[in-house]
Amino acid sequence: MKLLIENVKWDAYLIFKYGIVTIAAIITALYCMSFIFIDTTGLEKVVSVLIFTDPVMYGFLFTSVMVLFEKDAHTHEVIAVTPLPVNYYILSKAIVFTLLALVSGLAIIVSAQPAYFQPLLLILAIVLSASLFVFVGIVGVSFVQNFNQFILIMPLVLGPACLPLLHYFDLVNSWMFYLIPTQACLILFSASVSITEIWQIIYALIYLIIWNFYAYKWAVKSYKKRIIKTDTYE
Amino acid sequence: MIQVANLIFRYPNQEIDTIKGISFKIEKGEIYGFLGPSGAGKSTTQKILIKLLSEYKGQIQVMGHDLKSYNNSYYNKIGVGFELPNHYAKLTGLENLKLFASFYEVKNVDLMELLHKVGLTDAAHQKTQDYSKGMKMRLNFVRALLHDPEILFFDEPTSGLDPVNAKNIKDIILDLKAKGKTIFLTTHNMHDADELCDRVAFITNGQIMAEGSPKALKLKFGKPLLNVEYQNSGFHLAEFELENLGQNLEFRNILESNKIISMHTREASLDEVFIKTTGEQLTLTD
Numbered sequence A: 001m002k003l004l005i006e007n008v009k010w011d012a013y014l015i016f017k018y019g020i021v022t023i024a025a026i027i028t029a030l031y032c033m034s035f036i037f038i039d040t041t042g043l044e045k046v047v048s049v050l051i052f053t054d055p056v057m058y059g060f061l062f063t064s065v066m067v068l069f070e071k072d073a074h075t076h077e078v079i080a081v082t083p084l085p086v087n088y089y090i091l092s093k094a095i096v097f098t099l100l101a102l103v104s105g106l107a108i109i110v111s112a113q114p115a116y117f118q119p120l121l122l123i124l125a126i127v128l129s130a131s132l133f134v135f136v137g138i139v140g141v142s143f144v145q146n147f148n149q150f151i152l153i154m155p156l157v158l159g160p161a162c163l164p165l166l167h168y169f170d171l172v173n174s175w176m177f178y179l180i181p182t183q184a185c186l187i188l189f190s191a192s193v194s195i196t197e198i199w200q201i202i203y204a205l206i207y208l209i210i211w212n213f214y215a216y217k218w219a220v221k222s223y224k225k226r227i228i229k230t231d232t233y234e
Numbered sequence B: 001m002i003q004v005a006n007l008i009f010r011y012p013n014q015e016i017d018t019i020k021g022i023s024f025k026i027e028k029g030e031i032y033g034f035l036g037p038s039g040a041g042k043s044t045t046q047k048i049l050i051k052l053l054s055e056y057k058g059q060i061q062v063m064g065h066d067l068k069s070y071n072n073s074y075y076n077k078i079g080v081g082f083e084l085p086n087h088y089a090k091l092t093g094l095e096n097l098k099l100f101a102s103f104y105e106v107k108n109v110d111l112m113e114l115l116h117k118v119g120l121t122d123a124a125h126q127k128t129q130d131y132s133k134g135m136k137m138r139l140n141f142v143r144a145l146l147h148d149p150e151i152l153f154f155d156e157p158t159s160g161l162d163p164v165n166a167k168n169i170k171d172i173i174l175d176l177k178a179k180g181k182t183i184f185l186t187t188h189n190m191h192d193a194d195e196l197c198d199r200v201a202f203i204t205n206g207q208i209m210a211e212g213s214p215k216a217l218k219l220k221f222g223k224p225l226l227n228v229e230y231q232n233s234g235f236h237l238a239e240f241e242l243e244n245l246g247q248n249l250e251f252r253n254i255l256e257s258n259k260i261i262s263m264h265t266r267e268a269s270l271d272e273v274f275i276k277t278t279g280e281q282l283t284l285t286d
């Protein structure tokens, strides 16, 4: 546990040094400013989608970038010969990027001042979605060697992840969207700013917890198998 | 301290074994050198010993326990110096050491003192992205020491260093030995091996071809020679084995009837022994 806290501290410092925090702050500031000047009444759906697609999905992008930076610097193999367990390494990334998404998301919602607001649901939405995207980011980045290759596989994740938006904006309706975890994310986000049926919230919470659990396992396995053990210079 | 018996290893994507059944033993307080040409399997063996590769066959005992029985706390006991630089580019040298130090149990090592040892005091607060290759290698080296481990693994510790810094690193390694640390070293540099190692193993193609102290190997496989330069209507050079030199008629003949310019004894070098025992020339990389 002590090691996990140490790792979180250093990851927080590193994302600051990599300029990730600055970029997140600029994006957040832009959204906050717009929402301060725009009356968002009736636009709750848009606000929650923006919080979902931005701070949260950036977690996916930022995690991947960070792991690629480290791959470039070959620090993974050094981390691997310290007592730090692999699952702490993964959890630390999830914690740091979830915190970043929380700060950013809460700042945006506060500036949007929605008429109906469930803070707990928003926090749950951000935490469960951001961590899921961090885990998926680590799985994805384990398959690639550099950023160019990463850009190629990005649509494989973001494409399906965005499909439930069709349902969310009432363009297409099908029960199949409920199989995609981002459907659950969207439900939680919109439940935080608009009244939602309870069965939907329960479905979303349970479904996201299950997805987080397996994505986490998969991330640990991917990291061990494809990032540490074959991290050679040749 | 380290005992390896019949170690066999194959990379999942390879057709043949990279390590073909090697056995060796390293005593506590010993510097053990792994020498061999590129691709021989030196780094692979080291990666197995530091648990970065795990699907091996054979027995490995470290500090009296099966290597497979260790969990991550193994890394509190061992230090690893990698072959190529690996640092967080955006962090300073000191921050890099602090970051890694925070993951170990031993925390009372003076990090500035470590940097001082390898001449990086002035660069302590500089980002490592601005370090030269040699500076990065020196930081690599001291990072292995920051938790005061019992066993040290160094992969080519002097490669890419100028002679002064290389000498300094070698002195530190000898110092570590004096403190009772056990050291596993891989290198292609015969001079370093000769100077540092208590025992060396020659490895080619995944097999150990010879093993012993550099001195014993040279004695066994190499012959010390005498080079004689003499004048006799022009300059000539002759080479004689030191053994039974007094009875060597040709040598005595030269001594009696020529003007001797110079005489030098030449010890057998580890290079020659290597070629003799493995039938291979070491590819020199530095």
Ligand SMILES: Nc1ncnc2c1ncn2[C@@H]1O[C@H](COP(=O)(O)OP(=O)(O)OP(=O)(O)O)[C@@H](O)[C@H]1O
Pocket: A230, A232, A234, B011, B013, B014, B018, B036, B037, B038, B039, B040, B041, B042, B043, B044, B045, B188
């Ligand atoms: N990740 C890997 N996957 C498959 N084969 C590998 C891998 N790493 C090394 N090998 C192969 O294993 C053999 C031994 O490699 P190794 O890195 O152990 O050599 P080495 O003795 O350390 O060489 P060098 O002096 O160049 O560092 C080589 O033939 C190499 O191609």
Ligand SMILES: [Mg+2]
Pocket: B042, B043, B044, B083, B155
């Ligand atoms: Mg090597």
